[in-house]
Amino acid sequence: MSDEDMMDDEAGGGVVKKFLYVNRKAPYGTIYALESLEVVLIGAAFDQDVSLAFIDDGVYQLTKGQQTDGIGMKNFSPTYRALEMYDVEKLYVDQDSLTARGLNAEDLIVPVEVLNTTQMAELMETQDVVFSF
Amino acid sequence: MLLHTVNKSPFERHSLQSCLRFAQAGSSILLLEDGIYAAIQGTQFQPLLQEALNDKKVYALLPDLQARGLPSEKIIEGITLVDYGDFVDLVASHSATQAWL
Numbered sequence: 001m002s003d004e005d006m007m008d009d010e011a012g013g014g015v016v017k018k019f020l021y022v023n024r025k026a027p028y029g030t031i032y033a034l035e036s037l038e039v040v041l042i043g044a045a046f047d048q049d050v051s052l053a054f055i056d057d058g059v060y061q062l063t064k065g066q067q068t069d070g071i072g073m074k075n076f077s078p079t080y081r082a083l084e085m086y087d088v089e090k091l092y093v094d095q096d097s098l099t100a101r102g103l104n105a106e107d108l109i110v111p112v113e114v115l116n117t118t119q120m121a122e123l124m125e126t127q128d129v130v131f132s133f
Numbered sequence: 134m135l136l137h138t139v140n141k142s143p144f145e146r147h148s149l150q151s152c153l154r155f156a157q158a159g160s161s162i163l164l165l166e167d168g169i170y171a172a173i174q175g176t177q178f179q180p181l182l183q184e185a186l187n188d189k190k191v192y193a194l195l196p197d198l199q200a201r202g203l204p205s206e207k208i209i210e211g212i213t214l215v216d217y218g219d220f221v222d223l224v225a226s227h228s229a230t231q232a233w234l
Contacts, residue, residue: 121155132232
């Protein structure tokens with residue numbers, strides 16, 4: 001979508017597209033997780049239908065108890081709890097990725113919907129735009 | 134249907150396996166950059182690719198094969214070789230693109 005399309009949509013109160021942000025990287029080791037969050041927050045300003053998916057090491061972004069003082073980086077995990085205020089409420093986590101890492105939904109800092117492979121595949125196919133991180 | 138792209142070697146990353154787990158029947162998968170190493174015959178990933186070819190289309194970007202000195206005869210049968218123009222057509226002809234980075 002071009003900037004112009006975005007402006008038109010906004011001005012007309014118009015087209016709402018389904019945006020999926022797919023997160024597959026652990027936080028802190030690379031910049032992907034933080035960048036994804038930044039783009040989600042920018043996208044939220046355009047009143048689109050936003051969903052977030054957490055797959056593979058992406059599930060580590062949501063774990064409770066992150067303390068980053070020792071590595072000199074910002075702990076951005078509380079931001080996932082603030083997404084609700086931006087009307088970003090659809091967070092989906094891959095069951096197999098959790099299981100493979102010995103995690104379950106109670107280990108995560110925010111309420112999520114846990115999906116099996118088929119459900120996640122269907123979620124992806126229904127999107128207008130997929131952002132991969 | 135979605136176009137899935139994989140640009141990482143399957144020997145180094147898990148991207149291809151994740152892609153194949155979530156890609157639905159009828160969708161397309163484009164291997165490019167280091168992702169093309171999965172398209173070669175005789176690797177441990179060949180059975181995975183052949184299974185995918187049963188109900189999905191698999192493409193590999195020829196310039197990336199050539200750059201890495203991989204002859205097109207070594208590509209798994211059923212995988213379609215494409216150029217950059219075809220890449221654009223693939224993106225345009227699918228509902229959205231999912232990049233498995």
